[in-house]
Amino acid sequence: MNSKTIFYSICKYVPDIIRGEFINVGVLTYIPEMGMSKFQKTKNLARVTAFDDELELDVLKALLESLEIQFNNPSLPKKIADPSPEYLQSELVYFVNQLQFSEIKALNSTSVEEDTRDLYDMYLYYDQKKSNRISAERVKRLVSKLFTANEFKNVNRHPNEQNIFRQRPFDFSVNLNGSNELIKALTFDYKNYNKLYNEIKSFLFDLNYFKDLGIDNVKVVINNTDINNEFEKLAFNLLSKEVEVLTVQQFADYLNKSEKLKKRETNEQLSFYQ
Numbered sequence: 001m002n003s004k005t006i007f008y009s010i011c012k013y014v015p016d017i018i019r020g021e022f023i024n025v026g027v028l029t030y031i032p033e034m035g036m037s038k039f040q041k042t043k044n045l046a047r048v049t050a051f052d053d054e055l056e057l058d059v060l061k062a063l064l065e066s067l068e069i070q071f072n073n074p075s076l077p078k079k080i081a082d083p084s085p086e087y088l089q090s091e092l093v094y095f096v097n098q099l100q101f102s103e104i105k106a107l108n109s110t111s112v113e114e115d116t117r118d119l120y121d122m123y124l125y126y127d128q129k130k131s132n133r134i135s136a137e138r139v140k141r142l143v144s145k146l147f148t149a150n151e152f153k154n155v156n157r158h159p160n161e162q163n164i165f166r167q168r169p170f171d172f173s174v175n176l177n178g179s180n181e182l183i184k185a186l187t188f189d190y191k192n193y194n195k196l197y198n199e200i201k202s203f204l205f206d207l208n209y210f211k212d213l214g215i216d217n218v219k220v221v222i223n224n225t226d227i228n229n230e231f232e233k234l235a236f237n238l239l240s241k242e243v244e245v246l247t248v249q250q251f252a253d254y255l256n257k258s259e260k261l262k263k264r265e266t267n268e269q270l271s272f273y274q
Contacts, residue, residue: 032083125224193231
């Protein structure tokens, strides 16, 4: 199956440029081989108003609608031979105030519809209906695509570390910031919270076993959630005492920072030898 390149950028609402705090309000995708771009705006404006109680909602709605008009274009010139993000780069350079776009990233896709849906789930998770629950396997798939999008080459998707029962509880191992880290994908999105408690109890047992072996470089990645429910708070607090817990969005930010740090160190090394 022929693959296509999805270039994408995350639209962020930044109420105070000095503080730099932001909330995702859209995902912009561009597929040169198909001559198509699309801006998917957030449907959850209530969450944005809760983030900034001084927000002029009508102004934000108008801005997001203008982005739809600007970018929802199915008839751009097709660039099959040499796909590049040049179109997005030329358009996004002007967004430097309260609406800003993240660095453009590329995702090699053999299923454009599925992969764009994953991008929306990753960065606009709170738009989903509560009935559309996200499984641990889904979190794992999103994390895998984050590694691919950030072009991490040293990712092991089948780590060899075994627990006391000779099972392999981790989903990834990857070298980040000079150290090898083990990643476990979990979900807090359970209707029956006792199933979540049982899963966490089992994983905490594994963690203690690995710590006795001197292995403690572990991160847990969970579905994007505000952790408002009491059972989520309990699960998060228990896990956080033993291991760092990040949502998919937080892990995406962590990978982005790691990538930038690596690039800076590489540039410093090159300049040293020049």
